[in-house]
Amino acid sequence: MVERISIEHATFGLLGPLSHTPTRTMSVHCVIILIGDRVILVDTGFGTREMLEPNRYLGSDALLSLGIVVDVRLTALHRLAARGIRAEQVTDIVLTHLDADHAGGLHDFPGATVHLSAEELAAYDEPQSRGSYHPYQVSRQTNLTTYGPTDEQWFGLPARSLPLPQGLDAKLIPLPGHSKGHCGVAYRENGQWTLHAGDAYFDARVNFLDTPPGLPLEIAMQADPCERVASLSKLRELRSRYGSEIAMFCAHDHQEYTGWTEGRGRTDPVDVFGRNLPQSST
Numbered sequence: 001m002v003e004r005i006s007i008e009h010a011t012f013g014l015l016g017p018l019s020h021t022p023t024r025t026m027s028v029h030c031v032i033i034l035i036g037d038r039v040i041l042v043d044t045g046f047g048t049r050e051m052l053e054p055n056r057y058l059g060s061d062a063l064l065s066l067g068i069v070v071d072v073r074l075t076a077l078h079r080l081a082a083r084g085i086r087a088e089q090v091t092d093i094v095l096t097h098l099d100a101d102h103a104g105g106l107h108d109f110p111g112a113t114v115h116l117s118a119e120e121l122a123a124y125d126e127p128q129s130r131g132s133y134h135p136y137q138v139s140r141q142t143n144l145t146t147y148g149p150t151d152e153q154w155f156g157l158p159a160r161s162l163p164l165p166q167g168l169d170a171k172l173i174p175l176p177g178h179s180k181g182h183c184g185v186a187y188r189e190n191g192q193w194t195l196h197a198g199d200a201y202f203d204a205r206v207n208f209l210d211t212p213p214g215l216p217l218e219i220a221m222q223a224d225p226c227e228r229v230a231s232l233s234k235l236r237e238l239r240s241r242y243g244s245e246i247a248m249f250c251a252h253d254h255q256e257y258t259g260w261t262e263g264r265g266r267t268d269p270v271d272v273f274g275r276n277l278p279q280s281s282t
């Protein structure tokens, strides 16, 4: 029996205020895909370990410079529990990349199969790995499935199809630069494609200007500046050629996040605070 698929958007973390963005708050925009009683996550946000021992697992520099909101109730584990979803129901996690604000929560879902690009795992395993990777995120217990290059194309971009339950149509779209194996995650909902662009851009109002200035945060965090700019160009082309066919958002643009939730009448379903999330303050 083919079960109904429903898709919800939630933020599993908050950062800011950061001066580069008019909203000042940054979301950690993740996707919850419900198929019967199974749950697939696209990115996990920070996990409970970072929130309970932030100085140990994130470090005071990152906490201060990124304004990471430390509250365990923001984690996917707690927010899904508030929604009545148990950790064991999360069977698959698709990752844009392995930075702590996207993959930190892996350890809260030890039974899930984790899908990511082969290049991202290889970069993580390099002796001089990226500073925002943390060794505890990916353990020998983590059930990893990696995907390398294929001949597949998606709207003119290289793509890697994911074998997810119930024929859910989803693909990794390589968008390197922020990290070496960074990917967007494309999925189809009721015939409509959506692309979670991860950290390939940070602010749609700035990054898609004709001559984007380069935001301090994206430059500070980039693994390869040429690849980052090339990936941004690919997304700009995608928006201009296929904007009516593909909806797009990134992880940290809070205005986009509120547009996907409140703006579409699909309020974040796991607001454990019993009130709306912080509003944009311009």
Ligand SMILES: [Zn+2]
Residues within 6 Å of the ligand: 099, 101, 102, 199, 251, 252
């Ligand atoms: Zn990020």
